[in-house]
Amino acid sequence: MLSTFKEEINVGKFYITTPIYYPSDNLHIGHAYTTVVADALARYHRLMGEDVYFLTGTDEHGQKIQRRAAAVGKEPQAFVDEIVANIKKLWKTLAISNDDFIRTTEPRHTERVQQIFQRLYEQGDIYKSEYEGLYCTPCEAFWLERQLVDGKCPDCGREVERVQEESYFFRTSKYADRLMAHIEAHPEFIQPVSRKNEMINNFLRPGLEDLCVSRTTFSWGIPVPFDPKHVIYVWLDALTNYITALGYPDQVGSDSLFARFWPAELHLVGKEIVRFHTIIWPIILMALDLPLPKQVFGHGWLVLDGGKMSKSKGNVVDPVVLVGKYGLDAIRYYLLREVAFGADGIYSEEALVLRINTDLANDLGNLLHRTLSMVEKFADGVVPVPGAYGPLEKALINEADETWQAVQEHMEKLEVSGALTAIFHLIGRANKYIDEAAPWSLNKQGNHERLGTVLYTMVEVIRVSAVLLSPYLVESPARIFAQLGLDPEAAAIGLEAGSKWGLYPAGTKVRKGEPLFPRIDWEEAAEVTGVKKEAPPEKPVPQATTKKAEPTATAATTQEQITIDEFAKIDLRVAKVLTAEKIEGADKLLRLQVRLGEEERQIVAGIARYYQPDELVGKEIVVVANLKPAKLRGVLSQGMVLAAGDGDNLALVMPEKTVGDGAEVR
Numbered sequence: 113m114l115s116t117f118k119e120e121i122n123v124g125k126f127y128i129t130t131p132i133y134y135p136s137d138n139l140h141i142g143h144a145y146t147t148v149v150a151d152a153l154a155r156y157h158r159l160m161g162e163d164v165y166f167l168t169g170t171d172e173h174g175q176k177i178q179r180r181a182a183a184v185g186k187e188p189q190a191f192v193d194e195i196v197a198n199i200k201k202l203w204k205t206l207a208i209s210n211d212d213f214i215r216t217t218e219p220r221h222t223e224r225v226q227q228i229f230q231r232l233y234e235q236g237d238i239y240k241s242e243y244e245g246l247y248c249t250p251c252e253a254f255w256l257e258r259q260l261v262d263g264k265c266p267d268c269g270r271e272v273e274r275v276q277e278e279s280y281f282f283r284t285s286k287y288a289d290r291l292m293a294h295i296e297a298h299p300e301f302i303q304p305v306s307r308k309n310e311m312i313n314n315f316l317r318p319g320l321e322d323l324c325v326s327r328t329t330f331s332w333g334i335p336v337p338f339d340p341k342h343v344i345y346v347w348l349d350a351l352t353n354y355i356t357a358l359g360y361p362d363q364v365g366s367d368s369l370f371a372r373f374w375p376a377e378l379h380l381v382g383k384e385i386v387r388f389h390t391i392i393w394p395i396i397l398m399a400l401d402l403p404l405p406k407q408v409f410g411h412g413w414l415v416l417d418g419g420k421m422s423k424s425k426g427n428v429v430d431p432v433v434l435v436g437k438y439g440l441d442a443i444r445y446y447l448l449r450e451v452a453f454g455a456d457g458i459y460s461e462e463a464l465v466l467r468i469n470t471d472l473a474n475d476l477g478n479l480l481h482r483t484l485s486m487v488e489k490f491a492d493g494v495v496p497v498p499g500a501y502g503p504l505e506k507a508l509i510n511e512a513d514e515t516w517q518a519v520q521e522h523m524e525k526l527e528v529s530g531a532l533t534a535i536f537h538l539i540g541r542a543n544k545y546i547d548e549a550a551p552w553s554l555n556k557q558g559n560h561e562r563l564g565t566v567l568y569t570m571v572e573v574i575r576v577s578a579v580l581l582s583p584y585l586v587e588s589p590a591r592i593f594a595q596l597g598l599d600p601e602a603a604a605i606g607l608e609a610g611s612k613w614g615l616y617p618a619g620t621k622v623r624k625g626e627p628l629f630p631r632i633d634w635e636e637a638a639e640v641t642g643v644k645k646e647a648p649p650e651k652p653v654p655q656a657t658t659k660k661a662e663p664t665a666t667a668a669t670t671q672e673q674i675t676i677d678e679f680a681k682i683d684l685r686v687a688k689v690l691t692a693e694k695i696e697g698a699d700k701l702l703r704l705q706v707r708l709g710e711e712e713r714q715i716v717a718g719i720a721r722y723y724q725p726d727e728l729v730g731k732e733i734v735v736v737a738n739l740k741p742a743k744l745r746g747v748l749s750q751g752m753v754l755a756a757g758d759g760d761n762l763a764l765v766m767p768e769k770t771v772g773d774g775a776e777v778r
């Protein structure tokens with residue numbers, strides 16, 4: 113039998129929920145954000161071998177929905193049916209792996225809510241009285257005069273309405289002390305900590321009023337079973353979805369979903385509904401003598417530069433459009449990586465494109481592409497058996513192991529973005545490893561044993577990275593596996609097992625395919641969505657800000673416009689400076705020996721006034737690689753370096769982080 117505050121946890125299970133969404137409109141990128149994070153957590157725990165249950169759904173009753181339906185001349189049920197179908201389609205588009213989808217208009221829910229209400233009434237926790245107070249319909253929330261901010265709803269800032277009606281009340285006050293004790297004894301219950309303090313200081317300390325839990329002035333809700341002119345308050349109806357979906361109260365036997373999964377490990381909610389989940393919901397559970405969820409995590413909002421997304425502002429970002437334009441994994445990656453979970457984050461399409469181009473196309477895509485090209489070129493496409501690992505390999509293998517540890521630590525703390533940062537750090541290290549191990553030189557030297565070790569290491573670090581990425585990206589790990597010549601389904605082998613070094617079967621033939629993430633042309637992308645191009649990006653966007661300049665001259669502003677095809681004729685590459693020296697008799701010039709992937713060149717640059725030769729060695733710079741060779745002061749120059757600035761302030765253009773020489777600049 114379940115007892116109050118049962119402390120045992122079913123080890124190895126993970127029940128995670130999203131809020132159930134109001135189907136008052138199609139969902140936008142902000143809603144997708146919550147659900148994609150929940151999905152990554154669910155996938156992570158599944159890939160850790162745990163028994164996972166992932167629930168989402170829709171919150172279909174209440175005054176707000178009734179009014180929205182009436183405004184468009186529809187019956188509420190027909191109105192929500194249409195939107196719910198779109199929501200389900202959206203989760204499919206985003207590859208959300210939920211185990212169930214609960215609609216609060218389904219009989220399995222409505223009947224159970226009535227049973228719960230009846231029980232609370234019979235045991236004296238619900239009583240009838242008169243309500244006179246304030247109500248915010250968009251938030252479906254009751255407020256006291258003293259809680260308003262400038263006379264408006266403290267959550268959404270909109271007008272509140274005065275309501276006076278006969279209502280049923282829930283004796284929340286009776287449980288306030290127990291709740292406070294629970295929150296204090298379980299610091300992990302409300303996360304992040306700032307939200308916990310807010311709940312204690314703003315709601316619990318000032319004292320809880322009994323909560324009005326029924327309404328009579330509209331009808332779109334679940335009728336109170338013994339007094340059907342009342343409908344049950346929508347939040348009581350909605351919150352109980354977390355247990356009705358598991359079968360409570362009628363299916364609680366030992367083989368039920370309820371026995372298997374309750375209490376939830378995690379309710380993931382937006383910051384504005386933490387209050388409902390950490391005050392009202394626990395009190396309902398206490399009154400039902402049920403254990404409380406282990407944790408409620410209140411995340412921040414994804415907002416636009418100009419503030420919140422809303423239909424009325426016409427600035428709603430549709431995730432379906434974005435997936436169509438940029439691809440599923442790109443959108444998932446952006447949502448999971450861009451914002452530290454918990455904090456508010458700004459959505460911008462420029463930042464999304466930047467993430468795609470830098471992390472996905474450049475770091476990950478290039479790593480795969482370079483590796484497979486070299487396996488093809490140097491080993492006929494068959495991954496060699498590695499010989500003895502040297503210090504470079506050992507350092508990389510160690511890094512892979514540390515990444516796996518870091519991923520686990522981050523995910524335990526719900527730092528999804530941190531986990532991805534760690535994985536992409538490994539990917540960056542892998543790119544650097546290639547530069548350092550220089551397989552092209554080994555090939556030139558005919559050092560086949562060492563070349564085999566390096567090629568194997570390159571392939572294996574990609575395989576491990578693909579496995580580690582599998583909770584977050586849903587298409588790319590399988591595509592990477594396929595290109596590595598492996599069974600695509602094996603990417604989902606599990607994190608613990610799959611992240612072990614050395615599982616790649618040497619002797620496998622690789623199958624180089626399409627680029628994983630083609631680079632996006634921001635100018636074109638912006639045009640398609642009508643994004644204002646003049647808005648300054650938060651970080652430089654490569655396409656928009658790459659400037660060309662004569663090495664010694666002032667960086668000129670381009671006056672004449674060129675087409676993208678004309679621009680594409682210029683082969684801009686990252687080059688690594690191998691040596692640099694002054695040229696006798698030419699005090700402005702430096703002679704640079706640079707490497708562009710597999711090729712070395714000499715470039716003469718007029719930068720001697722700005723750089724000492726030594727400080728350039730080892731740096732990655734950007735060069736025009738297809739410029740006709742020319743002689744400067746009699747010295748051959750096979751390209752041109754890019755620099756920005758003028759007068760005394762001239763700086764070479766360098767990638768903001770190591771990308772590997774030979775990389776294209778677009």
Ligand code: MSP
Binds near residue numbers: 141146353383385
């Ligand atoms: N129906 C209630 C939840 C009931 S749960 C028992 C509700 N629905 S909602 O559709 O308005 O919001 C659902 C979730 O989406 C909330 O957690 C909310 O914070 C989240 N988001 C809505 N807009 C968002 C952003 N712009 N950014 C991040 N999350 C956003 O509240």
